[in-house]
Amino acid sequence: MSNLQKIGNVAMGLLMIACAILVFSFPKEGLLIFGWFISLALIVMGLQKLTQYLTMGRHMVGGKTLLLIGIFLIDFGVFAASLTDSPEIYLVIYLIAIYAFSGLVSLLRANEAKKVGGLWKLEMAQGVVNLLVAVACVVFIGSPDTIALIFCIGLLWSALLRIISAFRQTDIVYVA
Amino acid sequence: MQKDFHYYATYCAATLAGYDHEESLAISYSDQMADWCTVTFLESIGAPTSAATTQMQLELMKVRTDPIGLQDITRIWSSFHFLPGNLEADPGKGGRRYREKYRLICDTNGPLVAKTVELAKGRGPQAVGLAMHVVADTWAHRYFAGTPSLAINNTNRHFYEVIEGQPDRQITFGHVPGAADDLENGTYNGTIYQASERSIMNLGHGRAGHFPDYSFAKYRYLPAWADYEEVLKDNPSDYYQAFCQVVYALRYLHGDVATFECDRYDYDIVAPYKDEINAIINERVLENNEGWKRLGEKLSGHDIEDFDMHAHEDEYKSAPADNRDGTFLGRYILAALAQKSMVTHEIFASGNRLAGRSIEYQKGGFAGIRDYLGLVNYRKEASDK
Amino acid sequence: MQTTLSASQPTTEALTRRDRDTLYVIGTGILALGAWALVKYVMMYLRYSQQLTEAIGKGGEDGAVVSAVLGIIVGLALFELVLHVIVGLSARAEGQGKRKGFLYVVCAVLLAMLTFAYVCLDVFGLLAIEEIGDKIDVIIEGIIDFTSLMMLGGLIAATMRLRKSEPESKE
Numbered sequence: 001m002s003n004l005q006k007i008g009n010v011a012m013g014l015l016m017i018a019c020a021i022l023v024f025s026f027p028k029e030g031l032l033i034f035g036w037f038i039s040l041a042l043i044v045m046g047l048q049k050l051t052q053y054l055t056m057g058r059h060m061v062g063g064k065t066l067l068l069i070g071i072f073l074i075d076f077g078v079f080a081a082s083l084t085d086s087p088e089i090y091l092v093i094y095l096i097a098i099y100a101f102s103g104l105v106s107l108l109r110a111n112e113a114k115k116v117g118g119l120w121k122l123e124m125a126q127g128v129v130n131l132l133v134a135v136a137c138v139v140f141i142g143s144p145d146t147i148a149l150i151f152c153i154g155l156l157w158s159a160l161l162r163i164i165s166a167f168r169q170t171d172i173v174y175v176a
Numbered sequence: 177m178q179k180d181f182h183y184y185a186t187y188c189a190a191t192l193a194g195y196d197h198e199e200s201l202a203i204s205y206s207d208q209m210a211d212w213c214t215v216t217f218l219e220s221i222g223a224p225t226s227a228a229t230t231q232m233q234l235e236l237m238k239v240r241t242d243p244i245g246l247q248d249i250t251r252i253w254s255s256f257h258f259l260p261g262n263l264e265a266d267p268g269k270g271g272r273r274y275r276e277k278y279r280l281i282c283d284t285n286g287p288l289v290a291k292t293v294e295l296a297k298g299r300g301p302q303a304v305g306l307a308m309h310v311v312a313d314t315w316a317h318r319y320f321a322g323t324p325s326l327a328i329n330n331t332n333r334h335f336y337e338v339i340e341g342q343p344d345r346q347i348t349f350g351h352v353p354g355a356a357d358d359l360e361n362g363t364y365n366g367t368i369y370q371a372s373e374r375s376i377m378n379l380g381h382g383r384a385g386h387f388p389d390y391s392f393a394k395y396r397y398l399p400a401w402a403d404y405e406e407v408l409k410d411n412p413s414d415y416y417q418a419f420c421q422v423v424y425a426l427r428y429l430h431g432d433v434a435t436f437e438c439d440r441y442d443y444d445i446v447a448p449y450k451d452e453i454n455a456i457i458n459e460r461v462l463e464n465n466e467g468w469k470r471l472g473e474k475l476s477g478h479d480i481e482d483f484d485m486h487a488h489e490d491e492y493k494s495a496p497a498d499n500r501d502g503t504f505l506g507r508y509i510l511a512a513l514a515q516k517s518m519v520t521h522e523i524f525a526s527g528n529r530l531a532g533r534s535i536e537y538q539k540g541g542f543a544g545i546r547d548y549l550g551l552v553n554y555r556k557e558a559s560d561k
Numbered sequence: 562m563q564t565t566l567s568a569s570q571p572t573t574e575a576l577t578r579r580d581r582d583t584l585y586v587i588g589t590g591i592l593a594l595g596a597w598a599l600v601k602y603v604m605m606y607l608r609y610s611q612q613l614t615e616a617i618g619k620g621g622e623d624g625a626v627v628s629a630v631l632g633i634i635v636g637l638a639l640f641e642l643v644l645h646v647i648v649g650l651s652a653r654a655e656g657q658g659k660r661k662g663f664l665y666v667v668c669a670v671l672l673a674m675l676t677f678a679y680v681c682l683d684v685f686g687l688l689a690i691e692e693i694g695d696k697i698d699v700i701i702e703g704i705i706d707f708t709s710l711m712m713l714g715g716l717i718a719a720t721m722r723l724r725k726s727e728p729e730s731k732e
């Protein structure tokens with residue numbers, strides 16, 4: 001990771017901490033903001049993928065995959081946005097699903113890195129916490145304030161890991 | 177290609193081309209050094225880091241993939257390992273970004289091959305060896321590009337090993353870095369799929385791991401840029417061609433041939449050893465150092481010492497600063513700078529910005545990376561000769 | 562083949578591989594869309610379950626109508642899901658070179674017709690609804706439905722081309 005990327009990671013970590021404080025201070029509004037943030041992030045990622053497809057991917061073998069990824073990311077993003085209009089329970093369910101999915105992906109990545117002898121503990125920690133957040137939210141689904149607190153904790157943990165990873169060696173990249 | 181070809185086979189080719197044992201060793205050392213001369217190595221001996229001819233895994237971990245970082249990566253890999261075949265190629269599709277990457281696809285017998293060989297003329301064994309590395313790699317690495325690009329370098333599940341007497345075997349690349357490839361079961365390692373266009377995982381033939389570098393490998397696959405056309409890559413045949421071309425190029429550099437032309441091969445000189453060479457190439461091993469070494473020692477009558485990347489370090493480090501260019505590594509470094517400068521300029525002159533800007537010294541004077549100042553005298557030397 | 566780095570007309574084999582790859586990728590997309598549709602139906606049910614339970618619980622003619630409508634919706638949802646699974650799995654298999662029967666093409670056409678109906682409903686809904694929030698919801702649905710329609714169209718076209726170029730069964 002270059003110095004610029006390290007600075008970027010630390011800055012993002014601090015921003016995430018600020019968001020966590022916001023969600024904690026104003027649970028109801030905070031959850032909505034969180035939902036909008038996730039929605040925006042997904043839509044931007046989707047648009048990036050679509051751009052990649054239009055400029056490069058449509059000329060490559062198997063490039064349609066990029067198109068589908070882009071479309072799905074945008075769909076997930078606008079769906080998240082639409083949930084901010086609905087009773088917050090649906091937004092919570094959606095966020096639970098996202099946390100559970102990303103937790104699973106982190107665990108799989110950590111497992112792969114472990115097999116390699118690469119760094120895996122941080123990724124594993126992230127995955128476990130994400131899954132715990134998802135499970136805890138399901139357990140306390142009837143209490144929006146508790147859920148907001150749980151999301152805060154999840155966000156703080158992610159922020160902490162991001163800041164720590166900025167100063168650690170990243171996983172080995174295999175190139176022939 | 178790997179050490180068996182870059183070091184031992186090049187030694188064999190140099191001997192056949194008329195170089196003596198010491199010269200052949202120097203040439204083959206310089207050839208193999210192109211796979212070891214990293215920024216880390218150059219820093220350790222106090223040499224200009226712009227002369228880096230490769231990047232190791234740990235260095236690639238730290239490299240940026242912003243436009244500046246990508247230019248640095250492209251300069252190294254396109255100059256020494258994935259020499260572009262045709263900087264004017266027309267893909268018939270896509271915009272400027274796609275076209276620029278398409279034009280960096282490595283191929284044999286392109287105009288840059290001739291320029292690479294001619295650049296080494298009269299420069300000593302270091303430049304000769306480095307040039308032979310570049311020429312040889314065009315045969316193993318053809319159809320991949322020396323820049324990170326999913327759209328050019330990706331491979332997919334349509335990847336089959338062709339083995340004589342057996343049905344074609346589909347290869348699925350695992351992602352366990354450090355684990356040895358298993359030839360018996362057809363299990364090989366490659367980089368993990370990353371949907372990002374500029375990911376380091378999509379550099380060169382990383383998606384196919386080391387497989388394209390195996391001399392015995394015959395395989396068919398769908399290059400990402402080829403519109404679903406299947407390519408049959410016949411390494412045994414290509415490696416033999418590569419060897420014969422290297423012999424021809426070395427004879428030119430030795431002074432036995434007046435001019436160097438692409439697509440010419442010294443089949444006649446190699447013919448007496450054809451069966452032996454083909455047996456070495458076709459032997460199903462990860463690296464056939466023993467086979468090539470045996471042939472080389474038979475050809476020259478001398479023992480070939482093992483490659484040691486630190487062999488010339490002390491000479492370089494102990495030389496006074498203004499005398500370092502005259503040492504073995506000093507001359508190698510100048511040759512590397514010259515090659516990188518030439519290729520970067522050619523890419524830039526074709527309108528392609530992927531390797532960064534290039535400024536012609538004759539027209540614009542010196543500007544840019546200080547390391548290249550040494551090239552000014554290097555070129556003056558050649559023109560005086 | 563001797564590959565060169567210049568553009569040329571694609572060979573028949575290349576076109577076949579492209580169509581197979583299209584089937585494999587879109588088949589995967591159809592499966593994912595089916596899963597997505599299931600998620601949406603479940604979430605819709607959760608959202609309106611209380612109102613539905615109350616309406617059905619009231620009994621009488623209204624209750625019967627609600628029950629019937631709910632039954633139709635559930636039946637349609639299940640039918641749609643089954644179509645997604647058949648079409649998705651079969652397209653993936655055909656993309657890998659295994660010739661599938663014509664049933665899955667029929668299913669793909671049925672699914673496309675259903676999706677086209679959804680798109681039409683989305684357009685009518687957009688014109689009829691005035692509330693901005695609801696309009697946005699309809700647009701969202703419309704984008705997803707239109708995407709599905711395009712994917713199904715691509716899938717059917719690729720299948721037809723493949724069957725035209727390879728008329729014999731390979732199973």
